Amino acid sequence: MADSRHPTRSPFLQALAVDESLPLDPAARQLWLADLERPSRWWLQPPLQALLGVLLHLIWFVKRLPLPQFRAHGLLQRWICAFCARFVSPEANLLILRHFATESNVLNFLVDNGGVEGVEAVTLYPRRLPEMLEASFVEHDQALFRAMRELGGGRPSEAALAPDELRWEHWRPIEMADFAVPRRRTQVLDFESAHALFMCLFCLLLTREEYRDAINGFSLDHAIAIRIGRLIGDPTLPELAYNKYPHYLVGPGNLGQRFLMHGFFTEYLYARLERLRSGACPPSNLDDGRPHFS
Template sequence: MQAIEYDDSLPIEKEALKLWMKDLDNPFRWSLRPFFQFLFAILLHLTWFIKRLPLPQFSAHNFLQKTICWFCENFVSVEANVLILRHYSCESNIINFLIDNQYLDGEELPVNPIKLYPKKIGDMMEDSFVKHDQELFRCFKEMGHWQYKKNSEENVSWQHWQTVDIESLEIHKKKTQVFDFETSHALFMCLFCLLLTREEYRDAINGFNLDQSMAIRVGEIIEDKSLVEMAYNKFPHYLVGPWNLSQRFLMHGFFCEYVYSVLHNLKEKSV
């Protein structure tokens, strides 16, 4: 723990690292999480199997959103909630950075930027968990084939970039907020599968693999091919099921933190 606290080989904001180190120290992560992950992984695969049967499909986005937000506000630790809110902003920044820099010769932006920058849990109430994935797919589809045109470093655009400021996040601590990030995810992964259609859920758990594509594109813009090594989830053309979902989900979060940190530092140097 002391070693990784001081290891800055991989880029990550100090504030995010402190939050994660505290989350790792949560006793529930080492006691309840293994049991919950084992139990709910079995239930998840059963739910996935049932949803894949040729039965009428249903979804309940509003109920899913309200349930997750209620659980976050009352039972998820402050550290985990801040990491969740940070993730929305970090990934939105990365995608908007790609949108802003797809054309660097004065052409009009062909894609509407992502506006998911929640400041409090309540901001995620309206379809944010589902929209988070769908907005990623929308932007990749609307950007079309990658058309980045090499230009000078001074012309890199930060038009829709928003610095992630932890102090601006509104989290009201309650005594019942005790669950760490990974335990919380284990508790909700079955409900997420149940309350989405099979196509929505299939897309959601495979969207992580676009991390590699984002890393390639960002790396081309800033001329840093090492970013690809930071993507744990790769090969978007190969669709997978819910196996190893917890780790893939967590590593997607780390990837966004890493790339955000690289871009944030680059932006600070360019000012």
């Protein structure tokens, strides 16, 4: 049956709009589907990805040479925020803001339940684009590395915690009404086209080690999924991680897809844990054949 609310959507996208097999917040799903329907995703993003991919590898090569390193974090973030506010679709901007919140929540769940005292909670929860000048992408990466470093080996026991033993002190449920992205007629770029434009800028304005760590940090998704799966008694969570095996360092190849799948992963884990926090599902039910998110 066709979706009466979106009659122009293809049958595949209509199926995605109602499929609940994977944990995904309904708001995030609708934002993503709306962004996919941006014309730029299908005529602009492919050539951008190809052309800028070549430029990215050239910058990567030059940055790896034994030359003096430089960084410009403030300039990088100002350019990104200004560009997003003027040219990137509202749906993509909301997905970017959500990503800060979802990853902060996932890390804070580990901070609260990881069994290590004194680990500082993550506080990056921007609600508007100008707030990203402080809650920057660089700080976002550093918060991940710091949390994983300070958590170390985590709990000595492999036993899962009972639902009433889980702690949520630093968890912040995401309400879309809290986000504000002013709309402009010039905001036409989809999420993936915008990322294709940003990736060369990141490589240029970070040091070679900062950029190498940033693009390999996606693979910590695997370690995070294993840790949370042990805590809640769900061994299937590592299957949600596309980026795996963090000990194998990679370059900027296939960066767009790895970046996007990192975003999906954090949305998946956020939705899984939020459902658990609200008491709407038992600690392990991803393989019981029932829908888990509405």
